Amino acid sequence: xxxxxxxxxxxxxxxxxxxxxxxxxxxxxxxxxxxxxxxxxxxxxxxxxxxxxxxxxxxxxxxxxxxxxxxxxxxxxxxxxxxxxxxxxxxxxxxxxxxxxxxxxxxxxxxxxxxxxxxxxxxxxxxxxxxxxxxxxxxxxxxxxxxxxxxxxxxxxxxxxxxxxxxxxxxxxxxxxxxxxxxxxxxxxxxxxxxxxxxxxxxxxxxxxxxxxxxxxxxxxxxxxxxxxxxxxxxxxxxxxxxxxxxxxxxxxxxxxxxxxxxxxxxxxxxxxxxxxxxxxxxxxxxxxxxxxxxxxxxxxxxxxxxxxxxxxxxxxxxxxxxxxxxxxxxxxxxxxxxxxxxxxxxxxxxxxxxxxxxxxxxxxxxxxxxx
Amino acid sequence: xxxxxxxxxxxxxxxxxxxxxxxxxxxxxxxxxxxxxxxxxxxxxxxxxxxxxxxxxxxxxxxxxxxxxxxxxxxxxxxxxxxxxxxxxxxxxxxxxxxxxxxxxxxxxxxxxxxxxxxxxxxxxxxxxxxxxxxxxxxxxxxxxxxxxxxxxxxxxxxxxxxxxxxxxxxxxxxxxxxxxxxxxxxxxxxxxxxxxxxxxxxxxxxxxxxxxxxxxxxxxxxxxxxxxxxxxxxxxxxxxxxxxxxxxxxxxxxxxxxxxxxxxxxxxxxxxxxxxxxxxxxxxxxxxxxxxxxxxxxxxxxxxxxxxxxxxxxxxxxxxxxxxxxxxxxxxxxxxxxxxxxxxxxxxxxxxxxxxxxxxxxxxxxxxxxxxxxxxxxxxxxxxxxxxxxxxxxxxxxxxxxxxxxxxxxxxxxxxxxxxxxxxxxxxxxxxxxxxxxxxxxxxxxxxxxxxxxxxxxxxxxxx
Numbered sequence: 001x002x003x004x005x006x007x008x009x010x011x012x013x014x015x016x017x018x019x020x021x022x023x024x025x026x027x028x029x030x031x032x033x034x035x036x037x038x039x040x041x042x043x044x045x046x047x048x049x050x051x052x053x054x055x056x057x058x059x060x061x062x063x064x065x066x067x068x069x070x071x072x073x074x075x076x077x078x079x080x081x082x083x084x085x086x087x088x089x090x091x092x093x094x095x096x097x098x099x100x101x102x103x104x105x106x107x108x109x110x111x112x113x114x115x116x117x118x119x120x121x122x123x124x125x126x127x128x129x130x131x132x133x134x135x136x137x138x139x140x141x142x143x144x145x146x147x148x149x150x151x152x153x154x155x156x157x158x159x160x161x162x163x164x165x166x167x168x169x170x171x172x173x174x175x176x177x178x179x180x181x182x183x184x185x186x187x188x189x190x191x192x193x194x195x196x197x198x199x200x201x202x203x204x205x206x207x208x209x210x211x212x213x214x215x216x217x218x219x220x221x222x223x224x225x226x227x228x229x230x231x232x233x234x235x236x237x238x239x240x241x242x243x244x245x246x247x248x249x250x251x252x253x254x255x256x257x258x259x260x261x262x263x264x265x266x267x268x269x270x271x272x273x274x275x276x277x278x279x280x281x282x283x284x285x286x287x288x289x290x291x292x293x294x295x296x297x298x299x300x301x302x303x304x305x306x307x308x309x310x311x312x313x314x315x316x317x318x319x320x321x322x323x324x325x326x327x328x329x330x331x332x333x334x335x336x337x338x339x340x341x342x343x344x345x346x347x348x349x350x351x352x353x354x355x356x357x358x359x360x361x362x363x364x365x366x367x368x369x370x371x372x
Numbered sequence: 373x374x375x376x377x378x379x380x381x382x383x384x385x386x387x388x389x390x391x392x393x394x395x396x397x398x399x400x401x402x403x404x405x406x407x408x409x410x411x412x413x414x415x416x417x418x419x420x421x422x423x424x425x426x427x428x429x430x431x432x433x434x435x436x437x438x439x440x441x442x443x444x445x446x447x448x449x450x451x452x453x454x455x456x457x458x459x460x461x462x463x464x465x466x467x468x469x470x471x472x473x474x475x476x477x478x479x480x481x482x483x484x485x486x487x488x489x490x491x492x493x494x495x496x497x498x499x500x501x502x503x504x505x506x507x508x509x510x511x512x513x514x515x516x517x518x519x520x521x522x523x524x525x526x527x528x529x530x531x532x533x534x535x536x537x538x539x540x541x542x543x544x545x546x547x548x549x550x551x552x553x554x555x556x557x558x559x560x561x562x563x564x565x566x567x568x569x570x571x572x573x574x575x576x577x578x579x580x581x582x583x584x585x586x587x588x589x590x591x592x593x594x595x596x597x598x599x600x601x602x603x604x605x606x607x608x609x610x611x612x613x614x615x616x617x618x619x620x621x622x623x624x625x626x627x628x629x630x631x632x633x634x635x636x637x638x639x640x641x642x643x644x645x646x647x648x649x650x651x652x653x654x655x656x657x658x659x660x661x662x663x664x665x666x667x668x669x670x671x672x673x674x675x676x677x678x679x680x681x682x683x684x685x686x687x688x689x690x691x692x693x694x695x696x697x698x699x700x701x702x703x704x705x706x707x708x709x710x711x712x713x714x715x716x717x718x719x720x721x722x723x724x725x726x727x728x729x730x731x732x733x734x735x736x737x738x739x740x741x742x743x744x745x746x747x748x749x750x751x752x753x754x755x756x757x758x759x760x761x762x763x764x765x766x767x768x769x770x771x772x773x774x775x776x777x778x779x780x781x782x783x784x785x786x787x788x789x790x791x792x793x794x795x796x797x798x799x800x801x802x803x804x805x806x807x808x809x810x811x812x813x814x815x816x817x818x819x820x821x822x823x824x825x826x827x828x829x830x831x832x833x834x835x836x837x
Contacts, residue, residue, distance in 0.1 A: 073536055073758030078783020118747055121817075125755030128787035130824065132814070224743075 024350035025308035026050060027315040029361040032281050033301045035083070040094040043277070046305040047098060049359040056275060058103035060180035065146075066092065066111040067186045067202045067279075070289040072127040076297060081127050083282040084297055085289045087185050089129040091279050091303075093137045095185065100138025107138055110146045110175045112205050115226050117148035146173035148210040148223045155211070155221070155243070158270035164248065165262035165342065169270060171211050171244040176271050184273045184309065188280030188300060188316055190370055191288045193234065193256045194264065194339055195332035196320065198313040199276035199306075201339060203267045204260065207233065210241070217241040233263055257328075257336030265342035268309050272348075276312040278304040280319065285370040300368035302361070310349030311356045313340055321369035324351045331371055393420055395466075395491050395508040396555040398441055399621055401589035405442065408434040410600065417614040418621040423468055423588060432463045441465045443493065448473045453484035456492075466491035470513050470559060472500055472721055495559045495588075498544070498645040499719040503551040504667070510548065514724045515541045515560030515587075516647045518579035519572060520759055520780045538780050540761055543651030544724075545583035546631075546663040547644035556585035562592045570609025571782050571830065574616045578778040578831045581620035582763045584627050589613070616830050619804035623833070629765035632773050633660035633751040634793075636677040638696075640666050640684035641719075648725045650683055653738060660751035660764040666692060674699050679750065681741055682708045707744050709737050749820060755789040760828070770794065775834040788825040796821045796836035803832045 028049035032042040047053040068086045075081065082088030096107050113123035120143040121131050135141045144150045152174030159169035176182065184199040191197035209216065209225035212232050216222050221241050231237045234256040239246040253259065280302040286295040302319060306312030314324035317340065322332045324340050340351040350356065353363075398421035404410070405424030411434045414422075421441040424431070435442045444459035446452040448471040456467040467490060469478055478494050485492065494502065495511040502510060516539045541558060548556050558580050562568050573591075580587040591599065598606035620626070635654070643649055644665055654661050664673050666684050669692050674680060680699060682688070685708050688696070700706045726734065747753075752764045752775060759781035765774045773792060779785055799811040799821075811834065816822040823834060 071758075072756070075759075075781075075783070078759075078781055078785075080786055122747065122755065125789045126758070128756040128785075130787065 022310065022344045022347050022350045023308060024311045024352070024355045024357075025306060026357040026359050027304060027306035027308075027312050028359040029315070029319065029363070029366045030303045031301055031361055031366065032303050035088050035090045035281055039088075039090050039281075039303075040097060042303055043091070043094050043305070044098055046277075046303060046360065047102075050305060050307055053098055053102035056102075057099050057181055059105050061106040061108065061178065062099055062104045062181040062183060063108045063110055063175050063179035064092075064095065064183040064185055065176075065202060065206060066109055067197075067205065068111045068113065068123070068127060069187075069197075069205070070291060071114050072123065074290045076284060076290045076295065079297065084284050085187060085189060085295075086127060087187055087279045088281065089124075089127075089134065091277070091281070092129075092185065093134055095183075095277060096134060096137035096141050100140070104138065104140065104181075106140040106142065108142050108144055108175055108179065109134070110144045110173070110206075112147035112173075112208060113145045114147075114228065115209075117145060117150075117210060117224050119143070120145040144173065144175045146175055146206060147208050147213075147225055148221065149173065149208075150175065152178075155208070157243075157245075158267075160266045160270045160346075162269075162346075164266040164270070165346075166249075166252070166259060166266060167247055167263070168245050170207065170267060171240075172206050172271065173208055176206055181274045182271060183275040183277065185277045186279070188278050188283045188302070188304070188320060189288050190284075190286055190295075190320075190332060192292045193260045194336055195334065196313070196317050196322070196339075197288050198278055198316045199273060199309045200264050200268050200313050200343060201260075203271065203273065203309075204229075204233075204264050206267060206271065207263075211244045212240050234260060261337045261339040261342050264339050265346050265348070268343055268348050269346045273309040274307070276304075276306045276309050278312065278316050280304060280316070280368070285372075298368065298370065300366075302366045302368065308349035310340055310343045310351050314351040314353060315356060315358055315363060318353060318363050319366050319368065321367055321371060324353065393439075393441070395493075396553075397624070398509070398555070399586060399617065400443075400557060402445075402559075402591075404596070405431045405435075407431065407600075411435050411438050411440065413599070413610075414438065414440065418617045419589065419614070424464075427459075427462070427464065429462065436463065443468045443491070445470050447471045451480075452477065453481050456481050456490070457484055460485055460488045460490045465489075466493060468493045468495055468511075468559075470495040472497050493557065495557065497721040498724055499721050501548065501645070503548060503641070503665075505552075505554070507554055509557055510554045511557030511559055511588075513559040515544075515558045516725060517560065517563050517572075518575045518780060536758060538656060538759070538761055539647070540579055540652055540655070540780075541585070541647055542579060542583040542761055542763070543649060543655055543663075544645060544647050545580065545585040546651055546655075546661070547639065547665065549584050550644075550663045550665055550668055556580075557588055558585055559588045559590075561590050564592075566592075568592050568595065569782070570612050573609065573613045574830045575778065575780050577613060577617050578620070579761070579780075581617070582761070582776045582778050582831070584763075589617070612830070615804045619802075619831060619833075623802075626765060626774055626776070626833070629767055629772075629774060631660055631662040631751075632764040632766035632770075632793075633662050634676065634678040635659060635661045635745060635750040636664050636674055636680040637661050638664045638666055638669055638680060638682045638684055638688075640687045643683060645719060646724060646726050646730075648731070650681065650734060650738070650741070653734070654681075654741065654745070655761055657742070657745070658752070658754040658757055658760075658762050659745050660762075669695060671695050671698065674704070677704060679705045679744060679748075680707070681737075681744075682706060683737065685709050705744060707737070707740055749791060749793050749818065751793055753791045755791075756785065756787055759783075760785060760788075764792075772835065772837045775836075776831070777828055777833065778831045779828055784827050784829045786827045788828060789822065790825065790834060791816045791818070791820055791822045792836065793820050799823045799834055799836045801825055801832060801834055803828075804830060
């Protein structure tokens with residue numbers, strides 16, 4: 001992106017829709033050419049630019065939602081998952097190390113592992129991750145698969161303050177409740193349904209398939225889920241398993257491009273995300289995983305971190321070469337509503353680049369166009 | 373063209389060399405027996421047995437000079453005894469009867485060759501394989517072409533689909549091996565009208581070798597032609613194939629090991645001879661298993677097993693039911709197909725995989741099998757191996773375990789984890805390039821022994837003691 005294009009984007013943004021008075025927070029960007037570079041140093045710089053990690057995590061339980069979309073069996077051209085559509089284990093290890101150094105009491109990595117309610121450690125091993133190394137990265141590292149009840153005794157209801165777009169509340173694994181700090185560690189990617197999948201869309205993966213999955217129970221969760229969340233959440237063909245509350249308006253649109261952005265906006269409203277880390281060192285463009293036709297590996301060479309998920313995703317969307325306030329029907333939101341604006345309307349944060357302070361590398365210098 | 377006299381003379385010099393290699397150690401390949409110079413290609417390779425449909429005296433002589441066995445391939449159509457005798461008199465060492473000949477043909481040919489030391493190998497349909505007999509080699513001309521088949525979930529464009537399925541003959545081979553010690557040859561051909569990469573040939577070789585059988589190496593027409601004119605790319609693929617073949621053939625002791633598994637699968641003959649059935653489904657989950665044909669079901673065959681799957685309940689004799697009953701009384705877990713459940717009906721000569729109806733039927737019990745085996749370590753658990761298959765073997769005393777791995781994808785696999793039952797102090801990664809790398813062993817949370825492998829290309833083995 002040239003400086004002229006950047007100024008044009010900034011100038012045009014307010015014309016699309018006036019940003020409501022949602023909060024914003026600084027977002028830091030760093031260049032990091034490869035996973036062979038000193039990822040820990042890059043990440044440490046980002047955290048320092050956000051005011052330091054210690055004030056956020058010292059003495060606290062930190063829950064980090066990873067992005068490990070889809071079955072680990074599926075690879076793009078045989079590449080390791082971390083250089084395509086999963087967050088990279090090196091970034092995960094670096095995060096644990098820095099959080100441990102900053103005094104975190106417990107660091108719990110979580111993900112709703114695709115198609116299983118088994119231990120997350122097994123899923124990580126199946127993804128080619130070294131669990132022993134991760135565990136040794138800091139004191140108090142643990143793992144939990146949030147696709148079902150996991151180690152908890154019951155699910156926790158997260159009501160959407162002020163009412164949700166689609167559901168009044170969501171039943172999640174206890175790990176999202178029993179924590180002081182919630183972190184979304186995402187990948188810088190497109191998404192077939194939502195246009196982009198960043199720190200907010202990553203939270204769609206907090207939904208347990210035991211309740212919201214294609215083979216979820218009806219009157220009770222299915223604690224051995226084996227499928228994704230297409231029927232209930234993407235397509236609205238049925239309601240989630242009890243005790244989850246049903247949809248507010250079952251006559252609303254069943255289009256995934258309507259539903260998923262609203263669910264995501266609801267989720268980040270209901271379960272606030274305290275820290276966002278976005279892995280854009282290597283990724284894919286054109287979709288969120290190998291099951292999307294036409295995805296291709298890309299190498300943006302950037303890392304982002306922020307303290308407000310809407311602001312962080314707005315900056316990340318701009319880094320991908322898009323207007324974060326783009327309306328439905330324009331790239332990257334060609335077939336969907338804009339999750340960022342929906343979350344902004346919820347009051348979660350501002351997607352207005354003029355109101356977001358970018359620290360470290362300027363957006364214009366970090367831009368990597370995802371559209372060819 | 374066949375010239376008997378010269379060949380008999382030539383054979384005389386070669387006999388001591390050939391005699392040193394028993395049929396069970398023959399490593400077969402289909403070849404054109406008309407170009408004597410082409411035998412040079414096999415120098416330094418494990419191939420020591422050439423199957424030819426035609427031959428010249430010069431070719432047979434040259435093959436003998438290189439210490440190679442030559443077998444003539446005869447197909448149904450006319451009485452094979454005359455051409456069989458002709459071939460043996462020409463200096464070939466045996467006959468391969470490929471196809472479904474009328475019953476008694478093989479015995480008739482053996483009688484016709486009784487005054488020679490010729491070997492008669494039968495390559496029949498799977499349905500007609502003479503299992504449990506005394507033949508040194510049993511074989512079939514049928515097989516699936518090994519490789520990854522992506523199971524698309526077309527209905528959910530934005531949703532991740534399932535795991536890749538690997539077409540394999542390993543389940544079938546395990547079943548046949550359970551019948552006896554005969555060497556097993558698979559004589560299926562590369563698929564026609566396909567571009568076949570060297571990697572696919574390596575997978576075909578490894579698929580059979582890992583399970584303890586041998587694929588009769590057969591090249592497609594294009595590859596053969598390129599190899600004949602010493603095309604560098606073809607030579608490179610050939611070298612890769614032979615390296616993989618040598619990897620397995622240089623460890624003959626692995627064929628004598630038994631399955632390191634606490635899971636026994638009891639099947640009837642029909643089911644066990646099909647690919648894509650319960651053995652392959654369990655194998656795809658990398659759960660080690662021991663295949664038990666119902667005819668071989670004894671208390672000893674279940675020794676050391678903690679779980680058994682009986683997919684042939686209606687075929688068991690009262691005594692065999694008693695064996696399974698005692699197994700459960702001794703603490704074993706038995707999963708039996710539901711009442712009225714019926715496996716594969718009578719196997720037709722062209723049946724080598726389950727049809728959709730049979731697969732649907734198998735799904736009735738597959739869910740229960742998965743639930744029962746689940747995350748349990750029934751010998752070994754392997755991780756990050758979705759595009760691989762494995763075979764976990766142990767010495768009779770259980771002190772040495774070998775985990776063979778075959779990669780069916782076109783890419784190397786990195787960061788594999790193997791967790792084994794039992795405590796082992798040493799582990800070595802052995803690869804086709806001849807490297808032997810010591811691995812760090814550790815104790816996983818669940819106990820046992822764990823090792824991590826950095827990278828596996830076409831195939832590898834981990835040896836633990």
